[in-house]
Amino acid sequence: MKKINYHIIWIVGLFLLLVVILAMIMTYKIRYEDSIYYKYLYFYNCNNDICSTTNEKLIDDKSDIYSVYKYKDETPTFTKLQSDYIEIKDNNKNVLYDYVRGENITVNYKDYKVINNENILFIASNEDNKYGIINKEGKVILDFSYDLIKESYNEKMIVTKLGEKYGIINLENQEVVLKYIYDDLYIFNDIFVTIKDNELNILDSSQKKYTNNIRVDNINNVALELKDNILNIKINNENEFSEYKFDLKTKKLT
Numbered sequence: 001m002k003k004i005n006y007h008i009i010w011i012v013g014l015f016l017l018l019v020v021i022l023a024m025i026m027t028y029k030i031r032y033e034d035s036i037y038y039k040y041l042y043f044y045n046c047n048n049d050i051c052s053t054t055n056e057k058l059i060d061d062k063s064d065i066y067s068v069y070k071y072k073d074e075t076p077t078f079t080k081l082q083s084d085y086i087e088i089k090d091n092n093k094n095v096l097y098d099y100v101r102g103e104n105i106t107v108n109y110k111d112y113k114v115i116n117n118e119n120i121l122f123i124a125s126n127e128d129n130k131y132g133i134i135n136k137e138g139k140v141i142l143d144f145s146y147d148l149i150k151e152s153y154n155e156k157m158i159v160t161k162l163g164e165k166y167g168i169i170n171l172e173n174q175e176v177v178l179k180y181i182y183d184d185l186y187i188f189n190d191i192f193v194t195i196k197d198n199e200l201n202i203l204d205s206s207q208k209k210y211t212n213n214i215r216v217d218n219i220n221n222v223a224l225e226l227k228d229n230i231l232n233i234k235i236n237n238e239n240e241f242s243e244y245k246f247d248l249k250t251k252k253l254t
Helices: 002-037
Strands: 039-046 049-053 065-071 077-080 085-090 093-098 103-106 110-116 121-125 131-135 140-146 148-153 157-162 165-170 176-182 184-188 191-196 199-204 222-227 230-237 240-247
Touching: 085 110, 093 110, 110 148, 121 140, 131 148, 140 148, 140 157, 157 176, 157 184, 165 184, 176 184, 176 191, 184 222, 191 230, 199 230
Parallel strands: 148 184
Antiparallel strands: 039 049, 039 065, 077 085, 085 093, 093 103, 110 121, 121 131, 131 140, 148 157, 157 165, 165 176, 184 191, 191 199, 222 230, 230 240
16 A cells, blocks of 8 residues: 555656646747747836836846836837837837826837827827827727817817818817817817918817907917916917917907
């Protein structure tokens, strides 16, 4: 009986030893192949900003490392967006990447821009250079069918372009708020600044008009700046310079 028990123990022990050896070989193989085919880009905290390096030894405090991005060929470059997101340019793909969690959100688009810090929405373009909007999970919020989408935005509405004309879309139901008849458009809170047929006007969301057709010879010579709820409008018509101020709270133009 004892001989039989020893025999069973010996067989089980040998089996376990083989399992351990096999596991060690597989682990080594995976790491070896990984080291051959892949390289690593480390994202880390440097003075409360994001930095990157391919050499982990340059990071003194390893607790500063946010995440590690794996790549194959040339070292990727990245553009910092807002919040915890960056756009990584890795050869022929543009990765929307959460560098804190180390997650790829999507590789389907490019030229990402954050338009809402609270809910995290991104303007992006596809391979056909058409623009749309996605959320932080990569879900499409606004179809990729526009020739341009401006960052001019008020949480519900956004300026979009079809062909050569601008309009405004409601993001909640994707209905057209302002038709595509304008040469340029801007949104400031609930105020729209429109330029059409060499005239600038200020409207509210109900399309009430607060101006009397301010002349604009060239839309490229219009400068808009919002500061402390005051919208400063500067227009240079050839050698004639005009400046206006619009109070977003009182809805008065001076």
